[in-house]
Amino acid sequence: MKLLPCLRDPQCELLLLRSCMGVAKLLFGLRTCQPHLMEDAVSRFDDGLRKAIEDIVVGGGPFFGDLQWRLASLPMRLGGLGLFSARDVGAYAFVASRAQSWELQDHILRNGGVAGLDPDYQQALERLNVSLPDLDIGGFSNKDTAPSKPQKTLANALFSKIAQGLGEAFDLSPRQKAVFECLKGPHAQEFLTVIPIEGLGQCMSAVEYRTILKYRLMIPMYPEDETCPICRKACMDKYGEHAVHCKELPGFKYRHDWVRDVLGDILRRAGISAKKEAPVNFLTDPMEGRSTLRPADLLVFGWAGGKHACVDLTGVSPLVGLRENGFVAGLAARKAESKKVDKHAKACAENQHVFIPFAFDTFGSLAPEAINFLTRVQQVIHSNCLTPRGQGFVFGRLGFAIQKGLAAQLVARLPSVLM
Numbered sequence: 001m002k003l004l005p006c007l008r009d010p011q012c013e014l015l016l017l018r019s020c021m022g023v024a025k026l027l028f029g030l031r032t033c034q035p036h037l038m039e040d041a042v043s044r045f046d047d048g049l050r051k052a053i054e055d056i057v058v059g060g061g062p063f064f065g066d067l068q069w070r071l072a073s074l075p076m077r078l079g080g081l082g083l084f085s086a087r088d089v090g091a092y093a094f095v096a097s098r099a100q101s102w103e104l105q106d107h108i109l110r111n112g113g114v115a116g117l118d119p120d121y122q123q124a125l126e127r128l129n130v131s132l133p134d135l136d137i138g139g140f141s142n143k144d145t146a147p148s149k150p151q152k153t154l155a156n157a158l159f160s161k162i163a164q165g166l167g168e169a170f171d172l173s174p175r176q177k178a179v180f181e182c183l184k185g186p187h188a189q190e191f192l193t194v195i196p197i198e199g200l201g202q203c204m205s206a207v208e209y210r211t212i213l214k215y216r217l218m219i220p221m222y223p224e225d226e227t228c229p230i231c232r233k234a235c236m237d238k239y240g241e242h243a244v245h246c247k248e249l250p251g252f253k254y255r256h257d258w259v260r261d262v263l264g265d266i267l268r269r270a271g272i273s274a275k276k277e278a279p280v281n282f283l284t285d286p287m288e289g290r291s292t293l294r295p296a297d298l299l300v301f302g303w304a305g306g307k308h309a310c311v312d313l314t315g316v317s318p319l320v321g322l323r324e325n326g327f328v329a330g331l332a333a334r335k336a337e338s339k340k341v342d343k344h345a346k347a348c349a350e351n352q353h354v355f356i357p358f359a360f361d362t363f364g365s366l367a368p369e370a371i372n373f374l375t376r377v378q379q380v381i382h383s384n385c386l387t388p389r390g391q392g393f394v395f396g397r398l399g400f401a402i403q404k405g406l407a408a409q410l411v412a413r414l415p416s417v418l419m
């Protein structure tokens with residue numbers, strides 16, 4: 001079964017799969033037919049879906065296994081690509097749909113002498129109990145006690161259970177566990193939702209986009225123990241950890257500039273006045289003194305109580321020095337944030353400026369101050385445009401810029417046979 005027209009553009013294909021070509025195609029059937037009647041359709045659909053995702057991610061290459069399929073079919077907030085499998089959705093769709101439309105059913109059938117539970121529904125409930133043994137589904141057997149948002153309740157319960165059991169089910173290594181935690185970070189997966197628009201910098205080449213997907217789905221990309229083609233100092237590892245940390249250009253600075261430019265553009269389009277690389281006469285490193293005066297990455301005019309704000313960007317990799325135990329997702333970005341505050345907040349305050357650290361990690365997680373800043377920018381946009389459309393697109397755009405910078409770093413070190 002072929003789900004997708006071949007566009008040769010993984011970014012578009014992924015969007016299409018999520019919005020209309022994926023499980024959405026099958027939803028009506030899943031909601032209205034008893035689960036056991038859908039079994040054949042479900043497995044054929046999932047075979048096709050898995051094949052389509054595999055084509056998008058590895059384009060015929062190896063290493064797309066059960067773990068990658070499992071990750072891809074998780075919701076985005078749980079670190080997945082949001083490409084739901086029919087089997088997962090089929091576990092709850094029928095029950096949820098029935099529970100949701102109880103009143104309507106009663107109304108339509110009011111003169112038909114049909115009341116209470118029918119065997120179809122009861123059977124479906126029993127099946128659901130097998131998929132979710134820990135969830136108390138007693139409430140679903142009565143219309144007065146059924147939860148008001150059954151679909152959401154059941155989907156949350158099912159996917160949380162799958163995500164919690166992932167480490168054990170796939171015997172994940174410490175690195176894999178850490179990557180999975182990072183993918184679940186705040187706003188980390190939002191770049192997946194952006195629509196490719198060249199003028200907004202929201203396009204990647206097929207190689208770049210695939211590389212990012214492989215990095216996140218933990219697919220080996222590099223020959224191990226070969227010298228890094230850029231710095232020629234260190235050895236490559238198969239998952240690209242060196243490629244992320246390699247100090248030679250295009251490296252850290254590159255990514256940083258890219259994100260700054262996109263952030264500047266977001267502010268400009270929001271009608272917020274700001275200047276890139278603005279010289280200010282007080283941003284120094286206290287350890288180095290005035291000799292290392294440096295500009296603010298972005299100077300935002302009249303941001304808080306009429307004061308100008310110095311926005312300082314910093315990107316970190318959360319997997320540096322990864323140890324066996326005790327990994328905390330998001331900690332690297334939060335540490336970078338507080339370090340920046342220690343360094344610059346006092347000098348800014350003394351000079352009547354607000355200091356805003358903008359820390360993010362390579363997986364696209366943002367530290368709290370960065371989230372606050374972007375949330376406020378988003379509010380400004382909403383109040384100016386009065387459009388509820390594109391909720392959170394600011395986060396998607398910024399996240400995409402982070403991933404695009406990372407893609408450049410990873411691709412620059414790919415062996416040419418893989419490109």
Ligand SMILES: [Zn+2]
Nearest residue numbers: 228231232246
């Ligand atoms: Zn290197």
